[in-house]
Amino acid sequence: MRNITFRKLFIVLTCFSLPIIASSQSVNSDKNKLPEIGVVASDTLTIDKEVLVGNAIMRQLRGQAPIIHDPVLNEYIQDLGNKLVVQADNAKFPFTFFTLNNSTINAFAFFGGHVGIHSGLITQADSESELASVFAHEVAHVTQRHLARANQAQKRSAPLQIATLIGGILLAMADPEAGVAAISAGNAGAAQSRINYTRNMEQEADNIGIAMLARAGFDPQGAPAFFGKLAVQNRGSSKELEFLRTHPVPENRISETRARAATYGSRSVPPSLQFQLAKARVIARYEGNPQRNISYFAYQLQNQQYVIREAALYGLALSYFEAEQYASAYQILSELLANQPENLFYLDAMTDVYIQRNMPKKAIELLKPIWSFKPQNKVLALNLANAMIKDQQFAPAIQILRDILLVDPEHYLSYTLLIDAYTGTGQKREMYKASAERFSLVLAYPQAIDELNFAYNETGEDYLEKQRIKARIQQFRNRMETLERL
Structure with a gap:
């Protein structure tokens, strides 16, 4: 993702x-x-x-x-x-x-x-x-x-x-x-x-x-x-x-x-694949430019100047992705997933490739069986929800994201995806409420209160929902006062 x-x-x-x-x-x-x-x-x-x-x-x-x-x-x-x-x-x-x-x-x-x-x-x-x-x-x-x-x-x-x-x-x-x-x-x-x-x-x-x-x-x-x-x-x-x-x-x-x-001596610790994959991901996605990174990882592979070959391949695949060469990225990731079908780094990147190729159903088919055994894993859950949103399967995506937020109520990315899902369904009230929570995560309480006021105007005759929104507005105001007292 x-x-x-x-x-x-x-x-x-x-x-x-x-x-x-x-x-x-x-x-x-x-x-x-x-x-x-x-x-x-x-x-x-x-x-x-x-x-x-x-x-x-x-x-x-x-x-x-x-x-x-x-x-x-x-x-x-x-x-x-x-x-x-x-x-x-x-x-x-x-x-x-x-x-x-x-x-x-x-x-x-x-x-x-x-x-x-x-x-x-x-x-x-x-x-x-x-x-x-x-x-x-x-x-x-x-x-x-x-x-x-x-x-x-x-x-x-x-x-x-x-x-x-x-x-x-x-x-x-x-x-x-x-x-x-x-x-x-x-x-x-x-x-x-x-x-x-x-x-x-x-x-x-x-x-x-x-x-x-x-x-x-x-x-x-x-x-x-x-x-x-x-x-x-x-x-x-x-x-x-x-x-x-x-x-x-x-x-x-x-x-x-x-x-x-x-005083503790030295310890022989084998190279960590997870660390090398993280390092390759940072280089490919957050440093340099795609063409430079393609050359960088290709050189590593051609001259065997890598710590772990799979990490260099992964970096090359991400660099191809950033350069919008999705077919090349797909080919490498398919090879990597064939050997490690549950590797989260590979699954995340392949999901992005499927989405960019307008094949979100393929991403869902890839992720859903693994997610069903590990529903609490955020990488799998977020990628699956994202693919479902792109496939306009909004209801199951919303449920996945709400489950994440029950465990981690300050998960910023989940709120971002949830806003997209509610927007897709036309549920304005829920979209405003999710937007308010996201604003609160960045201390933007005045904006959060504004969003809740918009949500309040979408409640119709639902008295209980109006009371919930009013109570949340008061909670945000109390938090603002608490911060001022610190």
């Missing part, structure tokens, strides 16, 4: 700290001993309030940042992140992992278990262990509540203001034309001053992240390998890498990370 973005506005988040950390069983547990997470910074920001603030920031990001709403990539990075979270101590809430369409190397975390990465991080990592080390570091920042603790250390007595939090601490506007995440020295310095991270906090995230990485079964050496590679790239660059600007990397810190990882 193709990516859907709300608005093309590049945003950079000055994040917690270096993403290179990883893993495993605590050797020297005393050195890793930290304050009880339920108590730390509780007088500044409670866990409940942290979740509330984090959700508000996430909604703000959906409306302003180039978040990639790509079901296949989303599932991959969420699964990867979850492998690390289950190894984390003091995880007080579910974590949400997401990707920004930005070729720079960066990662960030903020309140409530939200961890974001730039797509460039995926393409620049050489192994899944390197990518996982970034996730582990950011997860450690969240579990140790570093932002809340920094806020406490500064003894701020004024209530947290969402606008200040987003504008002054986490977000800085980037150059949308160049697509480069460049923060001015003044903004970066001010943000760094406000966050005021200490070396101890960075060391905590480094040590805990490396232990987490090892426990999750990744190679602990992925952390210093990626860390060192970034430092080398930065030395030869006239412009400092964005990741290193927001994650300072002094030489002694690199050596400390290497020493820490060495």
Whole structure:
């Protein structure tokens, strides 16, 4: 399924700290001993309030940042992140992992278990262990509540203001034309001053992240390998890498990370097909141009310069698709699916090919048998619903999407497809209601209320439905007031 973005506005988040950390069983547990997470910074920001603030920031990001709403990539990075979270101590809430369409190397975390990465991080990592080390570091920042603790250390007595939090601490506007995440020295310095991270906090995230990485079964050496590679790239660059600007990397810190990882030894981890497919997908769909990418993947295949052949073939198929050479994409994907008929990367791409060739029924035939055994899988469900909408099978598509939203009521892409489905059926009231919910996901409550007022005008004599809509309008107004009180 193709990516859907709300608005093309590049945003950079000055994040917690270096993403290179990883893993495993605590050797020297005393050195890793930290304050009880339920108590730390509780007088500044409670866990409940942290979740509330984090959700508000996430909604703000959906409306302003180039978040990639790509079901296949989303599932991959969420699964990867979850492998690390289950190894984390003091995880007080579910974590949400997401990707920004930005070729720079960066990662960030903020309140409530939200961890974001730039797509460039995926393409620049050489192994899944390197990518996982970034996730582990950011997860450690969240579990140790570093932002809340920094806020406490500064003894701020004024209530947290969402606008200040987003504008002054986490977000800085980037150059949308160049697509480069460049923060001015003044903004970066001010943000760094406000966050005021200490070396101890960075060391905590480094040590805990490396232990987490090892426990999750990744190679602990992925952390210093990626860390060192970034430092080398930065030395030869006239412009400092964005990741290193927001994650300072002094030489002694690199050596400390290497020493820490060495205590866990190295682990032979076979190349990950899922990682290589994700990497190929980002390159083919979000970087470069189709002709350049066709040449890139064709060269890899001709010269056997790939880690996994199937991933290079997949990248070539996606590049053909982007170049509207659908027959060539179909041929490669047919070969890949013959060997792995349930691979979500391949199924998603083949669905897109069928839809572009005006063959949505073929996509439904491909997906439905697999979906019937895995109805909770979002990649299968979203692709099937999309194909059904294109085939004007609106009723079953609506049911699939509503089932997704019962489990994940903040799933942006589901609302986008649901609006299309209701529009196709002429159900204006339901379309307005779905549109209102989507506006609420980007903190656009005034617009959401407007949509509900339109829905109210479509209710006729349905008294109960009118009451439901009025109650939802009041909920949105209450949320606006709650945010103002933060």
